[in-house]
Amino acid sequence: MSTPSQRLVAGLDLGSTKVIGVIADAAGTAREPLVKILGVGTATNSGVRRGVVRDIEETTRGIVKAMRDAERMAGVEVGTVYAGIAGEHVAGKSSHGVVSVTGDEIRTSDVARVNDVASNISYGRDHELLHAIPQDYLIDQQAGISEPIGMTGSRLEAEVYLVTVLSSALHNLGKCVERAGYHVGEFVLEPLAVSLAVLTPDERELGCALVDLGGGSTNVAIFQGGKIRHTGSLLCSGGHVTADIVQGLQVTQQDAEVLKDRDGSAYEPLVSEADTIELPSTPGQGPRTAERRVLAHIMQARLQEVMEFAQNEIAQAGYHQRLPAGVILTGGGALTPGVVELGREVFAMPVRCGTPAQGLTGLADSVESPRMALAAGLVYYGARQVWQTGFGTGGLRSPAVDKWFGPVKRWLQDFF
Template structure:
């Protein structure tokens, strides 16, 4: 069997659960092997509210992806979102041994790992520790200190936290689906891996992922993540507004939004109408396209105002040469790009996950903003969120791997894939036994020295 690594991204969203199976081809592009998705009924505002329904949707999406790829899925990378997400900055420092000639990756990792011990609000836990810039002795604003000489290493970090119960519920759904979670990643960070280029991150760019329950924001500048935020409004609240404003059923409101919705009422005609069936054989109802646009525009303006406030609070509003990138299912509303440009005053484009995709029939199926998060989660198994990790010499830094899957029983029509993932439980237990053994040996040696 030819060894290769296969990663599965699992996006557990408010409106859909999506699973993407991918691997890197010889051109360093993501080759899509399988895709599965299901309607999500157990997630509200990005947070699991019904374990059974969410598990059922995960099972359906994973089964569809397995059948499409002919690969058994055991391990997944999962996205995290919801209004419970919070972030803050934290300063940390360590003193280096005097005998060390230069700062190593081990020193940088030790400083980063110390941040996971920072005390957070009760009921929350840290999901990301993202370094901003470093200080070596008195030299500040260092992007990567590896290889420099110094005694004291300091850094400012962007720390992202999530509600512990929300994380626990996601893991419970994953376990009930007989899956293992390898990585958990904030969804806008995952989406950024699929739709942003390194040039945009260097110039300064904001990705705005408009999902069903939330609108997620991530700001990059100088190639580094600088700010994250979650706005508790998304496509679902627009659908709810249409339902109330037009006095229609929920599913009719969703169809009106998707098929006839526009973000700018000025772009619609005064006489355009759409007819929808009446309830229980009642007379069909006519809906004005302009009135529909007014409802959507009002809610989108509210969301945009909150986005603009987050940009202002971040301190990077005037540094976004790359402008805004809209992605997620909500970004497919007609004229939404122009509304963002008009209200915020920055260049805006729609982020399609195409830059890192290899050419194939399956790849064509996922070239849609609504799949950005799932594709980014798959890419997370091959790429580093922080480019500085990839720039370091391979001899002193080895990018962690994860999210690998194994094939089903090999048959003539199945893809044969070697299982490159380590036995996680066995390795952890073996490491524990080895450390215990080393401690016993040290104690025995100390006893013998004392006897002598």
């Protein structure tokens, strides 16, 4: 049986080393979430660096390959995608708004007014608002109110978390998607999407840090009370681990990636002193071997530094020793053996790897990996949109897709 086009959703992960496209059927409901994975496609990519397009043509080719492969696997075509965005050009800040209430009780229009007041600040000439996420409300200076509609009071205040993005970076990503023949339904802050795929409701409520160990950057997000409270991006990443292996073992970057994936470890104590690895020969060097612990030592040193930077980000945000649910690691770096053990040592709190699993059917095994957390989270985000509005991202591609320059701000009142 074919999937109705209004239930189709597509997610696009535009990473520094890869592009991933996922197509899914929003088969469930808001009360019973269920996402059926229909198709997955991947492509190598060097056209994006830390969330910023460096080569439009290279990035466009990656999108075309990943999405076409996903469409062939799914047996459908889609016209619109949900695309992730993150990096040092994305920033989050809290804002406060206050309005007077004239009626007998607080109405939806009052909440909309106070939210708009809180978000009506200057973002700078070259930035724009990506998301506005209500945090908490106060009624007549009484705090801790999550849903003020229907309550009585004369003064309504709102704390809103605003996520802004560099306009040029946003629109260049949009151009790449357009050139590939698709429309951007919405750009989504990557940690928000990832959280839908890997965090449990208890983790979001109690307090946790989501650390995405990507190839081009490391993204940190803090959740507590069911809301995102902080987001940040670190320059150190999996790419630095690869560069260290190149220098330390005198191999090419391609061979360093192979060694990292095949023989690597993030925690030296887990590696036997007797283990050896074969190093690829290079011009001027014959066959070589090295102790596997040497590779582990190189990788642990860099990954420990990455985690220490993440720990510092958490502390500077004011959440040191305030996250009972600990740290959840995602991204390609979370696949490294020993990364959880190293994380527990560095963060001194519970640590686990986040793998998409909840509410997934169909080709679910295709996305059950920390490396696929963002792509899976994007289709889950899109599925929630379908369940709320009844509209998905289905529909055939068009050779002439309207340029994406529409509003990107989305109130996430009902999402988190």
